[in-house]
Amino acid sequence: MSSKGVGVTRCYNIPASLVNSFRDKKVVVRSKNAAELVDSLAEVARDQLIYLQLLSLVDPAPLSKLSEPVQLDLVMQGDSEFSHLYRFAELGKSHPIRVTVPLSQGCARTVKLAISLDFRVKLRLTLLDDTLVDELTGILEYYLHHRTASQPIEFFHSVLMAFYLKQVVTVWDIQEENPSRFRYVSESGRIEFPRPLLTDYGPADGNCFLDDYKMQLFLEQGDCSACLYFSVCLGYFKIPDKNFDCRGVKKLFQMIKDACTELENSLRDFDSQLLEGGVNPQ
Amino acid sequence: MTKRLTLILLTTLRCNADCEYCFENKSAHDLTHQQVMIIFDKLLGYMTENDIRELTIYWLGGEIMLLEPEWYLRANDFIRTLAEQKGITVRHYMQSNLLAYNSKWNRVISEMFRNCIGTSLDFPNLYRRTFGGNAEAYDKIWTRRFREVRENGISVGVISIPNRQTLEIGAADFYSYYVDDVGIKSLKVNTPFPGGAPNPLKLTFPLNSELLTLFYTQLADVWMTQGYECGVRLDPLQGLIEYFLNGDKSQLECIWRPACGDEHISIDPRGNVSACDCMAASYPEFSFGNVFDCRDMSEVMNSPVRQQIRDRPSQLIRIEECIDCDYLAICHGGCFTRAYSTFGRISAKDPDCHVHKAVFRHMSNAAVKLAGTNVIRRSIGATPS
Numbered sequence: 001m002s003s004k005g006v007g008v009t010r011c012y013n014i015p016a017s018l019v020n021s022f023r024d025k026k027v028v029v030r031s032k033n034a035a036e037l038v039d040s041l042a043e044v045a046r047d048q049l050i051y052l053q054l055l056s057l058v059d060p061a062p063l064s065k066l067s068e069p070v071q072l073d074l075v076m077q078g079d080s081e082f083s084h085l086y087r088f089a090e091l092g093k094s095h096p097i098r099v100t101v102p103l104s105q106g107c108a109r110t111v112k113l114a115i116s117l118d119f120r121v122k123l124r125l126t127l128l129d130d131t132l133v134d135e136l137t138g139i140l141e142y143y144l145h146h147r148t149a150s151q152p153i154e155f156f157h158s159v160l161m162a163f164y165l166k167q168v169v170t171v172w173d174i175q176e177e178n179p180s181r182f183r184y185v186s187e188s189g190r191i192e193f194p195r196p197l198l199t200d201y202g203p204a205d206g207n208c209f210l211d212d213y214k215m216q217l218f219l220e221q222g223d224c225s226a227c228l229y230f231s232v233c234l235g236y237f238k239i240p241d242k243n244f245d246c247r248g249v250k251k252l253f254q255m256i257k258d259a260c261t262e263l264e265n266s267l268r269d270f271d272s273q274l275l276e277g278g279v280n281p282q
Numbered sequence: 283m284t285k286r287l288t289l290i291l292l293t294t295l296r297c298n299a300d301c302e303y304c305f306e307n308k309s310a311h312d313l314t315h316q317q318v319m320i321i322f323d324k325l326l327g328y329m330t331e332n333d334i335r336e337l338t339i340y341w342l343g344g345e346i347m348l349l350e351p352e353w354y355l356r357a358n359d360f361i362r363t364l365a366e367q368k369g370i371t372v373r374h375y376m377q378s379n380l381l382a383y384n385s386k387w388n389r390v391i392s393e394m395f396r397n398c399i400g401t402s403l404d405f406p407n408l409y410r411r412t413f414g415g416n417a418e419a420y421d422k423i424w425t426r427r428f429r430e431v432r433e434n435g436i437s438v439g440v441i442s443i444p445n446r447q448t449l450e451i452g453a454a455d456f457y458s459y460y461v462d463d464v465g466i467k468s469l470k471v472n473t474p475f476p477g478g479a480p481n482p483l484k485l486t487f488p489l490n491s492e493l494l495t496l497f498y499t500q501l502a503d504v505w506m507t508q509g510y511e512c513g514v515r516l517d518p519l520q521g522l523i524e525y526f527l528n529g530d531k532s533q534l535e536c537i538w539r540p541a542c543g544d545e546h547i548s549i550d551p552r553g554n555v556s557a558c559d560c561m562a563a564s565y566p567e568f569s570f571g572n573v574f575d576c577r578d579m580s581e582v583m584n585s586p587v588r589q590q591i592r593d594r595p596s597q598l599i600r601i602e603e604c605i606d607c608d609y610l611a612i613c614h615g616g617c618f619t620r621a622y623s624t625f626g627r628i629s630a631k632d633p634d635c636h637v638h639k640a641v642f643r644h645m646s647n648a649a650v651k652l653a654g655t656n657v658i659r660r661s662i663g664a665t666p667s
Contacts, residue, residue, distance in 0.1 A: 064332060083600055086540060086596040087592075087596070089540040090545070116540075116610045116611035117540055118531070118611075146608070147526065150529050150611075
C-alpha cells in the first residue's frame with residue numbers, strides 16, 4: 001500500500017473467492033466478510049499480497065485471528081458507519097490500517113476519526129463540485145496544519161512528499177487507478193480497469209492509456225496544457241467530465257506546494273541557525 | 283506491534299485506611315492462591331488463544347500489604363511458570379498506601395516490582411485517613427514508612443488527588459511540597475470523582491473546572507520550568523508533552539485511550555471481572571462475569587457489558603461534540619467510570635472535559651515552545667542540564 005502505488009508489476013484487486021486463480025499475481029484481496037479474508041490468506045503467498053481490503057465494517061472480530069501483521073484497507077461505504085472505526089482501534093496496534101473514505105459532503109469527520117485512531121486515509125475521489133472541493137480543502141487544511149493529524153491522507157501526502165523530495169508521482173498511481181498498473185477483478189472473474197476510462201482515449205488494454213491521454217490533453221490546448229500541476233494530475237480530474245473546471249483542484253495543489261515551500265524554508269532556517277551557532281533565545 | 287493486556291488485580295478488599303473519597307466498597311474478601319491459579323490459568327489461556335503476548339499486572343487492593351509478602355512471592359512463582367510455558371511476558375506494578383510496609387516487603391518489591399512502588403499522598407491531606415484515625419495519623423505513618431522505603435533503595439511514585447484546599451494553595455507550593463520537601467521524582471495528579479457509595483464529600487466532585495484548569499496549567503508551567511529537564515516525572519502532563527513533542531501516545535493516561543475497554547480488565551477477590559478497579563469493586567452492574575464461575579475467559583471477555591464499554595467512544599462521537607474537538611485523537615471522550623459516577627451513565631463524556639481540553643491546549647503550546655528552545659540550544663551547542 002505504498003503511497004506511490006504498488007511497484008511496476010500489475011496488481012489485481014480480486015474477490016477473496018478467486019484467490020486460487022491469481023496465485024502468481026500481486027493481489028489486493030477484498031471481501032465484505034472478515035472471516036473470508038482471513039481464510040483467503042492460506043491460499044496467498046505473502047510476497048504476492050499487497051493488502052487485504054474489507055468492504056464492510058460490521059464485524060472485525062475474525063481479523064483478530066491474523067497471526068502476523070497484514071496491511072488492511074477498510075473501505076467505508078458511507079459516512080453513516082464512521083463510528084464503526086472504533087471497532088478496529090485495538091486491531092490497529094498489530095496491523096497497519098488504512099481507511100478508504102469516499103469523498104462526500106461531511107466526510108471530513110470520518111477522515112478526522114480515522115486519523116485520530118492512527119489509521120492512514122485514502123480519499124476515494126469522485127466527480128467534484130464546489131461543495132466537494134470545499135470538503136477537500138477542509139481536509140487538506142486539517143492534514144497540513146492540525147497538530148493531532150499525524151497520519152498520511154492521500155492523495156495529499158504523496159503529492160507533498162513528491163514536491164518536497166522532487167520526485168515524480170501521479171494522482172493516478174496514488175489512487176491506485178493507473179490503468180497500466182492496476183486491475184479490478186469482478187466477482188465473476190471479469191478483469192476491468194480500476195475506474196471507467198474515457199473511450200475517446202487510449203487502447204482497450206489500458207497499458208498506453210495515460211501516455212495517449214496525456215498527449216491528447218496537450219494537443220487539445222485546454223486547461224491541462226498550461227497547468228502547473230499537470231505532471232502530477234495527468235488529467236485525473238477531467239474524467240469523466242472533460243469540461244470539468246479545475247480551479248478548485250489547482251488551489252489544492254497550490255496549498256500543498258505552499259506547505260512544501262514553508263517546510264523547506266523552515267528547515268533551511270533551522271540549518272542556517274545551526275551553522276551560524278548564534279541566535280537570540282526569546 | 284505485540285498485543286498487550288493490562289490486568290488490575292485486587293488481591294484484597296480489606297484496607298487499613300479509610301479515605302473519604304475512596305470508590306471501593308470494602309469487604310473482608312482476600313484472594314487465595316488456588317484462586318490465583320484459576321485466574322491465571324484461564325487468563326493466560328485466553329491470551330494464548332488470542333495471540334496476546336504481553337501482560338501488565340497492577341497489584342492493588344484494598345491495601346495489598348494486608349496480605350503477607352510471601353503470598354505474593356508464591357503467587358508470582360505460579361504466574362511466572364505458567365507465563366513462561368505460554369511465552370507470555372509479564373510485568374508487575376504495585377500500588378500501596380505504605381502504612382503496613384516493613385523490611386519484609388523488600389524481597390517481593392525487588393523480585394516482582396523491580397524495586398519500585400506506587401503510593402498515595404495528598405497535599406494538603408484532608409481525606410486520606412488511617413482506619414479509625416485521621417489525616418494527621420495517615421501522614422505521620424506514611425512519612426515514616428516512606429523514609430524507610432527510600433532508605434531501602436526503593437523508588438517511589440506518588441499519586442495525588444487535589445482537593446479544594448489544594449487549589450487554594452496553588453500549583454507552586456503544591457509542586458514544591460512533593461518535589462522539594464518530600465523528595466518525590468515521580469508524581470501523578472489525578473482529579474477526584476464521585477465513584478462508589480455516595481457521601482457529602484463526593485457530592486462536591488468534580489471540582490470547579492475553572493480552578494482545576496488554573497491549577498493544572500500553572501502546575502505545568504512550574505514543572506516545565508523546574509522539573510521537566512531535571513528528571514521529575516509529572517503525569518498526566520509528561521504523557522501529553524511526549525505526545526505533542528514526539529507523537530508518542532504510549533504514555534497517555536488510560537482514560538484517554540480509544541480502546542481502554544479492549545486493553546484493561548480488573549478482577550476482584552470475589553472473581554468479578556470488570557473494566558477497571560472502580561467498576562469491579564463498586565459497580566456490580568458493570569461486571570463482565572465471574573472468573574471462577576465461567577467455563578473459560580472468552581465467555582467473560584465476550585460479555586455484552588464489555589461490548590457496551592468498548593462501544594462507548596463510538597457512541598460518544600454520535601451524541602456528544604467529541605467529533606468536533608481538536609483533541610479527539612488523544613481523548614476519545616475520556617473516562618467511562620468518571621462519567622458513570624458523575625452522570626449515572628457511561629454514554630456521557632468525561633466530567634472533566636473542559637479541564638482536559640484546556641490542559642491539552644496548554645501542553646500543546648508548551649511543546650511548541652520547548653521544541654523551539656531545543657532548536658536554539660542545539661544551535662548554540664547547549665544541552666539541558
